[in-house]
Each structure stands twice: as C-alpha cells, then as structure tokens.
Amino acid sequence: LLSGLIMAAMGFDPVAAYLAIAKGSFGSTRGLINTVTVAIPLLIVALGLSISFSMRFWNIGGEGQMVMGAIFATYVSHQLPESTPAVVYWVAMALAAMLGGGLYALIPGLFRAYSGTNETLFTLMLNYVAIKVAVFLRLVLWKNPAAKGFPQIKAIPEAAHLPKLFGIHIGWIVALVVTVFVAVYLKYTKRGYETRVVGESERTAHYAGINVRRVLVGGVALSGAIVGLAGFAKLSGVSHVLSESIGGGNGFSAVIVAWLAQLNAPVMILIALLFAAMEQGAMGMELALKIPVSVSDVIKGLILFSALASEFFISYHVVIEKGPRALLRQYRRLGQKSTQAEAAEGEDQT
Numbered sequence: 001l002l003s004g005l006i007m008a009a010m011g012f013d014p015v016a017a018y019l020a021i022a023k024g025s026f027g028s029t030r031g032l033i034n035t036v037t038v039a040i041p042l043l044i045v046a047l048g049l050s051i052s053f054s055m056r057f058w059n060i061g062g063e064g065q066m067v068m069g070a071i072f073a074t075y076v077s078h079q080l081p082e083s084t085p086a087v088v089y090w091v092a093m094a095l096a097a098m099l100g101g102g103l104y105a106l107i108p109g110l111f112r113a114y115s116g117t118n119e120t121l122f123t124l125m126l127n128y129v130a131i132k133v134a135v136f137l138r139l140v141l142w143k144n145p146a147a148k149g150f151p152q153i154k155a156i157p158e159a160a161h162l163p164k165l166f167g168i169h170i171g172w173i174v175a176l177v178v179t180v181f182v183a184v185y186l187k188y189t190k191r192g193y194e195t196r197v198v199g200e201s202e203r204t205a206h207y208a209g210i211n212v213r214r215v216l217v218g219g220v221a222l223s224g225a226i227v228g229l230a231g232f233a234k235l236s237g238v239s240h241v242l243s244e245s246i247g248g249g250n251g252f253s254a255v256i257v258a259w260l261a262q263l264n265a266p267v268m269i270l271i272a273l274l275f276a277a278m279e280q281g282a283m284g285m286e287l288a289l290k291i292p293v294s295v296s297d298v299i300k301g302l303i304l305f306s307a308l309a310s311e312f313f314i315s316y317h318v319v320i321e322k323g324p325r326a327l328l329r330q331y332r333r334l335g336q337k338s339t340q341a342e343a344a345e346g347e348d349q350t
Contacts, residue, residue: 012291020291024284025277031284033167037238039276040171041066041230043268045254047175047182048226050263052105054186055199055219057112061123062227063251064130065101067244069228070235071134072100074142074242077156089160094174094232101228102221104130109220113213127251134244142242155241162237169237176269178226183265195219227251260303 004014025035045062052059073093080089108126111117137153144154162169186192194215198205205212234246253275261267278299285291 007291007295010295012295017285017291017295020285021278021281024281026281027284029167031280035273035276035280036168036172038279039272040169040175040237041234041248042250042254042257042276043175043272044171044178044230044233045227045250046257046261046268046272047178047265048101048223048228048230049254050182050223050258050261050265050268051186051195051226052220052223053199053258053263054195055216057109057216057220057223058120059105059108059123059220059223060120060255061105061108061126061224061251062254063247063249064123064127065104065224065227066231066234066247066251067127067130067134068104069097069101069231070242070246071130071137071231072096072228073232073235074153074156077160078154080157082157082159084157084159086159086163089157090162090236093156093160093236094229097228097232097235098225099228101231102225105224105227106217106221109217109224112220113216127247131244131247134242134246138243153242156235160236161240162233169233171233171237174229174233178229179265179269182226186263186265191215191218 004018007014007017023031025031045066048065049059049062073096076092076096077089080092104126105123108117108119108122111122112119139151142153144152146154162171164170165173184192186195194205194210197208197210198212198215198219202212205215230250231246234248234250235242239246257268257271257275261271282295285295
C-alpha cells in the first residue's frame with residue numbers, strides 16, 4: 001500500500017506496475033525460470049547467514065564470502081585435467097568454494113572470539129577486500145591471454161557447468177538440501193542447540209558448560225562455508241566466468257531475507273522467491289511501463305520498514321491511564337523503585 005502511494009505520487013499506475021512485476025516474474029516459463037535462478041544464490045547466502053545470526057554474530061560479509069568461494073572454485077576448475085568427469089568437477093568445486101567462504105569468515109570469527117572485535121564492521125570491510133582480490137586476479141594474475149587484451153579470466157571448463165533440470169540449473173536442488181540441513185542443524189542437533197544458547201546469552205552458555213569460543217568460531221566458519229557454496233552455484237550454474245561482480249548484491253539482500261524470515265529456513269524460500277520476483281519483474285515493469293527499476297528497491301525497503309514497524313508494535317504497546325487509579329499505580333511504581341534502590345545501596349555497603 002505504501003509503495004503504491006509512492007508510485008501514484010510519482011505519476012505511475014501502481015496496479016499496472018504490480019501486474020507488470022507479476023507478469024515479468026511468473027507470467028511465463030522464461031520469467032519463472034529466471035526468477036528461480038536469481039533466488040538460488042540469494043537463498044543459500046541467507047541460510048548461511050542465519051547460522052551466524054543465531055549466535056548474534058552479525059555477519060555482513062556474505063558478499064565477500066560468496067566472491068571468495070567463487071575464487072576458490074575457479075582455481076580448482078582450472079587445476080583439474082580436462083578429462084575430469086563432470087561430477088568430480090562439481091564436488092571438487094563445491095568443496096573448494098565452501099573452504100574459501102569458511103576460511104574467509106573464520107578471520108572475523110577468531111577476532112570476535114578472542115579479542116572481542118566488532119564483527120559488523122570487520123565483515124563489512126572484508127567484502128571490499130574480496131572484491132579487490134577478484135579484480136587483481138582478473139587484471140593481472142589470471143588474465144586470459146586469449147581474450148585479445150580484454151581483461152577477463154578464463155571461463156571454467158564446460159564439463160564444470162551445472163546441468164539443468166526442468167529448465168533450471170541443479171543449484172536449486174543444492175539450495176533445498178541446504179535448507180533442510182540448516183533447519184535440522186539449528187533445531188535438532190547438539191551444536192545447533194549450543195548455537196542458540198550462545199545467541200541468547202553468552203553468560204548463560206558459560207554457566208551451562210558450553211565452550212563459547214569453540215561454538216562461535218565453528219558456527220561462523222560453517223556460516224561462511226554455506227555462503228561460499230552460493231558462489232559455486234552462481235559460477236557453475238550461471239556466469240561460468242569469475243568476476244568481481246559475481247556476488248550481485250546477494251550478500252546484502254540476504255541479510256534482509258534472513259531477518260524477515262526470522263531465521264526460519266523454510267520461510268526463507270518464500271522470501272527469497274519474493275525478492276527474486278521483484279528483481280526479475282522490475283525489468284519487465286521498466287520495459288512495459290517505463291517505470292525505473294529502482295522502484296523495486298523502494299518496494300523492498302518499504303517491506304523491511306513495515307516489518308520493523310509491525311515487530312515494534314507487537315513487542316510494545318502504548319497504555320494511556322487516566323483518573324485516580326492511574327495516580328495510585330504511578331505511586332506504587334515509584335515506591336517499588338525506591339525500595340529496590342535502597343536494597344541495592346544496602347548490598348553495596350555490606
């Protein structure tokens with residue numbers, strides 16, 4: 001409703017815009033395929049971030065971990081002989097991507113666990129480091145001589161490309177498997193329980209005999225490994241060539257997806273599809289109605305704003321008290337606070 005009012009104020013027909021988004025994302029087989037393809041890495045990154053978020057480790061480095069996963073996967077694909085079977089390519093590249101993403105996330109994890117470093121800024125800055133590493137590889141170290149002067153990395157072998165099932169590369173199967181894994185891990189495993197306890201209160205976790213540092217470091221590494229897997233899916237299923245833009249903003253959008261889903265893995269599927277539909281449908285909206293693609297970003301922002309506002313009003317409520325009873329309640333509250341303050345002062349003196 002809010003986004004519709006904004007579009008109307010800008011002189012656009014909101015109903016026609018929503019219909020164009022729906023038609024562009026789900027109105028044809030090609031649109032549906034493109035929507036799911038866009039949602040695959042977004043979902044995988046959100047699932048990975050949900051593990052670190054469950055520990056209140058605010059991992060904003062999904063973009064960099066995804067790029068690093070793609071870098072590791074590219075390296076492995078170029079080291080294997082061309083006669084390597086496709087399945088070996090996929091497994092080796094997936095494991096390499098998980099290793100790359102996991103190791104990259106491990107850096108801020110260790111700093112947070114052993115020195116209390118702020119992980120939000122740390123992981124955010126590492127995004128740009130990973131992107132610059134990819135730029136260096138493209139311009140210097142891995143520059144393809146056959147590209148005729150164009151700064152481009154050699155494409156991965158054709159055997160390393162993920163095959164398609166129902167018109168979509170099988171990364172969607174990987175995403176569903178990861179969804180099940182994360183849901184089971186967080187709800188039904190001992191390590192998942194420890195992860196949630198650490199997220200609730202590190203002090204409580206210490207009293208319960210949980211090694212907080214071990215859980216924190218292990219959880220962050222697992223989080224980064226899953227995010228790195230998204231880099232493999234994007235590389236092997238879509239782009240086939242490493243570039244610094246392979247993250248595509250998924251690392252940041254996935255933060256919103258995970259948060260809106262309340263870290264619920266199955267719900268993330270729906271949220272990721274919704275965001276992918278808006279991204280895919282925005283192009284159709286621009287072609288049909290000449291409405292800028294940036295309007296879809298406005299809609300995403302308003303969705304997040306509405307979710308924040310609704311959570312605030314669910315968690316808190318305004319109470320207006322009038323009359324003598326209100327004065328009596330206020331007097332009792334002041335008396336209770338005074339008694340508590342005196343008790344605390346007495347304990348300090350003893």
